[in-house]
Amino acid sequence: MKMVDWAELGNDLLAEVALKLDAIEDFVYFSVVCRSWNRASSLVKRNWKSSMPYLLLAENHKENPNFLRQILSINNDRYYQLSLPQTFGTRCYGTSIGWLVSIDLDGQIDLLNPLTKERLPLPPQSTMPNRDLPVDGEEEDAICRRQDSIRKVIVVKDVERGNDGNDLIVFVSHTHWKRLLAFARPGDQTWTTIVPPWPAKETTYDVPFSHRAVDLVIRDNTLLILYEDASIGYLDLSDLSTTTVKAKEFLPSPEELKSRLDTYLLEMYLVESFGSLLMVHRNKSDIWVPDSQVDEDDRYETVGFEVFRFDIEVKKWEQVKELGDVALFVGDNQSISVRASDCRNCKSNCIYFTDDYAEQWDKPAKLGGHDMGIFDLKTGEFQKFYKGGNGNSDVCTPFWFMPQF
Incomplete structure (x- = not known):
């Protein structure tokens, strides 16, 4: 019986097999079998997706010189360790497309891929519009500022742009008691306000409790916004290039x-x-x-x-x-x-x-x-x-x- 030379399998077949691997380590092991398997995996690496989210555990400062953080895969009940010094001392948020959003005590906000370690800078917290500032005579607490700055975040791909960092859009609900909306792309200098569907109040600080944005989701190239009173606003991604970016009301409370x-x-x-x-x-x-x-x-x-x-x-x-x-x-x-x-x-x-x-x-x-x-x-x-x-x-x-x- 003739032995099969697995290294001679075609790229298309190998790529299809690689995309069916569900665990991170299986994909990595697949890529180091031989040159042809590595070549096939590299062609589809950006298209690989896990079928289930992973859990990034809290940072551990005890006897941890390499800044290792554990992730849990419920799929196979395994723990993995990643060296992620960039995340220590930062508040992080998870996304559905591989990236984390982190904010440190200096207000620097970044996109970070924990697998590839790729890091893309976003505008700093200080450029978020209408954020809370300390009143005269008070010092701004950096920890509270960071904890209260971002309440919800989603990262989406702009299908009309190229397949690199420029195709990413980050939407945030920011400033604790207001939950205002803003967006930015990697490389932008400031965050851009998303005006709510309702008439503006007398001051930017007078945000009704019912009008706070509590969650966001992307659906058919449209951003849907859930407000505190369960009303829904929407924004077409094509409107992000307009001078004033304003959401529209889709469903009242x-x-x-x-x-x-x-x-x-x-x-x-x-x-x-x-x-x-x-x-x-x-x-x-x-x-x-x-x-x-x-x-x-x-x-x-x-x-x-x-x-x-x-x-x-x-x-x-x-x-x-x-x-x-x-x-x-x-x-x-x-x-x-x-x-x-x-x-x-x-x-x-x-x-x-x-x-x-x-x-x-x-x-x-x-x-x-x-x-x-x-x-x-x-x-x-x-x-x-x-x-x-x-x-x-x-x-x-x-x-x-x-x-x-």
Whole structure:
């Protein structure tokens, strides 16, 4: 029987095999088998995608001279270590296209690919329009400034531009109590304001609570904006080149959800899920626990989720109890939806969540990172997906990101 020379397989076949590899290390191992396999993998490297997000754990300062950070792959229940000194001491946010967004104590904001270590500078925080400034006689606390600067971020590719850093657009909801919108591209000098759909108030600081932007999603080359009152604004990406970039109103605050919007400690997410538009309500509650540093201190935990699907025919939100073969990933990341059947160890009809309540990460007794888990939408039960260390932090708690080269 003639032996097969695997090195002689055609590039097209090898490339197809490489793209079906789901784990990062499998793709790397594939690329070092021989020259022909390396050549084939290099041709499709930028097109490789994981089927499921990875979890970047909090930084570990103890005996860590190489600035290693762990990432968890739930797909195969493995931990990997990456040397990421650029992320130490920075607040980071995950995206669905491979990049992280980081902001340091000096207000420098960057895009970082944790796999390739490619880094693209964005305009500094000081150029964000209408951001909160210290009043006369007060000093601006760098830590608070950083923690409160960005509340939500998404990174999208502009299909009309080339396939390099210039094709990326970063949208942020910034400044804690205002949650204003702005965008920038790598290489820009300043952030550009996205004007809300409603008439301007007397001052730029007078932002109604209901008009705060809480989440963003891209759908058919259109940016959809979820506001605090559950109204939806939209912005076509082609309008970003206009002199004044202004969002339009797509859906006013829905009457069917108004009673739910008064819930204490409610966090909302907007998710594009295989053609469906979902709004996720995350309900949290204060809990009281003893603490070694204070007599007693309030903490918080997630107590439930509700999911609503938008019915485009009647323009209403309808609550759903069944997501089918879908799992959602929410937290300090661009909200992500995956097919559970495409992933190993992924539970369908569940929501994987991480701690994103940064307002409470202000002292050791309130370190963030404890509020993580899996919520089963059908049974209402919670499970743990992570029980190790490197979870708590007052700077950057664990978050989801979708790895790409």
